[in-house]
Amino acid sequence: MEEDFLLARSQETIDLLLTRRSAKALTMVEPGPSEDELQTILRAGARVPDHGKLAPWRFIVFRGEARGQFGAVLRDVYARAQPGATNDQLDFEAGRLTRAPVVVAVISRVTPGIKIPEWEQLLSAGAVCQNMLIAATALGFGAQWLTEWYAFDAKVNEALGLGENEKVAGYLYFGSESVPKDERPRPELSEITSEWAAKG
Numbered sequence: 332m333e334e335d336f337l338l339a340r341s342q343e344t345i346d347l348l349l350t351r352r353s354a355k356a357l358t359m360v361e362p363g364p365s366e367d368e369l370q371t372i373l374r375a376g377a378r379v380p381d382h383g384k385l386a387p388w389r390f391i392v393f394r395g396e397a398r399g400q401f402g403a404v405l406r407d408v409y410a411r412a413q414p415g416a417t418n419d420q421l422d423f424e425a426g427r428l429t430r431a432p433v434v435v436a437v438i439s440r441v442t443p444g445i446k447i448p449e450w451e452q453l454l455s456a457g458a459v460c461q462n463m464l465i466a467a468t469a470l471g472f473g474a475q476w477l478t479e480w481y482a483f484d485a486k487v488n489e490a491l492g493l494g495e496n497e498k499v500a501g502y503l504y505f506g507s508e509s510v511p512k513d514e515r516p517r518p519e520l521s522e523i524t525s526e527w528a529a530k531g
Contacts, residue, residue, distance in 0.1 A: 356430040359506030363432025375466035379458035385454035398428035422465025431504035456500040473508035
């Protein structure tokens with residue numbers, strides 16, 4: 332029957348979407364997602380709209396010692412760009428990825444010169460990030476999507492092994508929450524919504 336192909340209504344999902352709030356990486360603690368939970372988050376990320384079935388994104392996972400090793404790269408790049416940086420500033424840069432137990436860099440990889448607009452490929456990478464935030468929240472973890480200076484730095488991207496048409500869509504931080512999240516103001520729907528009507 333046709334009903335067999337319809338998904339059941341889920342008020343729990345709606346409630347999650349209407350209350351989801353980013354956590355702060357600075358306040359995340361262990362434990363982070365387990366291997367199985369991380370795979371669930373990544374699979375959720377890969378189930379976004381994808382015109383042309385291009386998969387215009389990929390994932391780079393940082394766990395354990397890799398977070399500090401990549402932090403050493405950030406420290407070195409920052410020191411070269413900011414020769415007057417203090418040791419405290421350099422230590423902060425070195426510790427950026429250790430703020431959370433698990434960090435995933437979502438990489439946008441655009442295929443130029445095809446019928447699928449580049450803009451749609453970029454939007455798909457953004458949808459990946461949001462899906463992963465939602466999945467992590469549903470699993471009980473705090474999650475934050477950040478694009479700080481190192482998401483746009485050529486030397487850092489070289490260390491990541493990014494290709495010519497690849498960019499960092501975001502670094503996603505996942506961990507357990509140690510402090511309650513505060514709500515922030517949201518736009519009134521009446522201020523951001525209109526209905527189109529034909530003129531004349």
